[in-house]
Amino acid sequence: MNGKPAVFLDRDGVINEDRGYVHRWEDFSFLPGAIDALRQLQQKGYLLVVITNQSAVARGLCTEADVLALHERMCAFLRERGIELAGIYHCPHHPQGSVSDYAIACACRKPEPGMILRAAQAHGIDLSRSLLVGDKISDLEAGRAAGIPSLYLVVPPGQDEDLSSLPGVQRVSGLSEVVERMFGSQAMPSS
Template identity: 40%
Template structure:
């Protein structure tokens, strides 16, 4: 009997949600307020031609802070899946962290390994889907996204349209491989460096 190869061999792009894929409405759990940012649909379609699988990895501290119930995130995921599907893009997974160390809902008030900048969400998806993290990317709009991606062993792109994040210290795990002004530029950077 031949031994089966169990090495991860798929490549992925891990995507922050708010401010990266959709307009950032703080603590939003209302699907009707969700809209894709310019360039997201085209960029993801281009990247899909390279065989990437797409995953959302998002902090949802609104659950821990009592702004909305965890069950509300099912509607958020459904709406995001619909927006992307309407654009010809398939989202393989939606991973979120509902925790915050200074929450108001006791069950969710804690330090955890899934809240970015920790890499837990990326590691969980990698195990479940056989993702090679060294062949994968993390794209986000804050340095916590970059740190999570770097800690997981991915290449990283910071989308910093307003140029606030790049004014902060970019060192250690918080140093992105690339900085882009928008999603289209981020996609082009990945296309050129794959």
């Protein structure tokens, strides 16, 4: 495919603090360095695509409209800072959910690659030139299943994660470290 490269990003734990089922703007807090890292990745020519499991919908903790409203606020906040997300794809499903319409096994819930494949088709993305940044093994499994060669796992300092089932995955402390590893001294200073 002669498409554009993209960075596929999990949301909670990669872009924002994972406080458990974040679905309101007042509970949303960007992780340190995330905004500058997104800007730098965009300036280097990568499309920015968020892929996020949002089982809070299936669990009855919020509505899909709540998730969409949060994503609209996040996009507007980033746009004001010169960052344009190519898309946000969310999966509201969970097989053991309590809301029957969403209590299903689907092809979009990570580790399935459905959200990635849908985004790649919609935006003309070359998956072989793309990368994925997640904070769970299921994120990486989705990326690998979609054919993304560069996979990064965000592991907070002091935590450990067994990556023996996913050789080649790079462990990082956050998005800033991804940018540093990719571009080294070419990384642009934050503004």
